[in-house]
Amino acid sequence: MSAAESIPQQHAHAVHILYSDHHGWLSGWLRKRLGCAHNAADVAQDTFMRIIASRDALLGVDQPRAWLATTAKRLIIDRARRQALEQAYLAEMALLADSLPCHPAPDETLMALEALDQIGAALQAISARAREAFLLHYLDQQTHAAIAAQLGVSTRMVQKYLVQALLECRSQCAALAQ
Structure with missing residues (x-):
């Protein structure tokens, strides 16, 4: 062996x-x-x-x-x-x-929730730091500088993390790729 x-x-x-x-x-x-x-x-x-x-x-x-x-x-x-x-x-x-x-149709709500699930799956496929940067920026609305200070990296690295996360979301989320 x-x-x-x-x-x-x-x-x-x-x-x-x-x-x-x-x-x-x-x-x-x-x-x-x-x-x-x-x-x-x-x-x-x-x-x-x-x-x-x-x-x-x-x-x-x-x-x-x-x-x-x-x-x-x-x-x-x-x-x-x-x-x-x-x-x-x-x-x-x-x-x-x-x-x-007018209210959104149930299928539109379902599609939005499925997109959120796909985004969640995409975030699981990236590194923990990239996921953290993505969530801090888009969910907690923190600036690149604040994220960099929290993660102990440069703002340039935070930008790279965000690009990595967005590219992974785009590759895994059919609704976002169109």
Whole structure:
């Protein structure tokens, strides 16, 4: 067996050990934090999926619980931002519905929610820093300079992150590519 063939098995074995040793702890920790067993199970699942997706991440992890907790916290923040975005959209739609004589058709609302889901999926495909910059700029309406200070990078890097995020959104979102 070559080294290239053994890496996926080593990774799978390491993930299996990490999962069996810490899944119960992570689920309990998330249940206490979120107050909901179902949401905790979803975040725990997403945490291990993110770990599986990052093949190099298991090399040299000294404190797996801290690493799992940090990954889970970031996922909770992403979920909260995604929910805030959806709530803001629904609130705007409600305001428009009150001020306009006509209401958007249900299929238009569904298309908008599907577009938001596609944007969410596109944001999951980019680096955490690019995703953070995108959300800070477009959701929290922060300036490039404020984002750069928060992330500890240059404003030029923030611009690169935003371009990366927008390109990924365009490539993954059929509605935006037209």
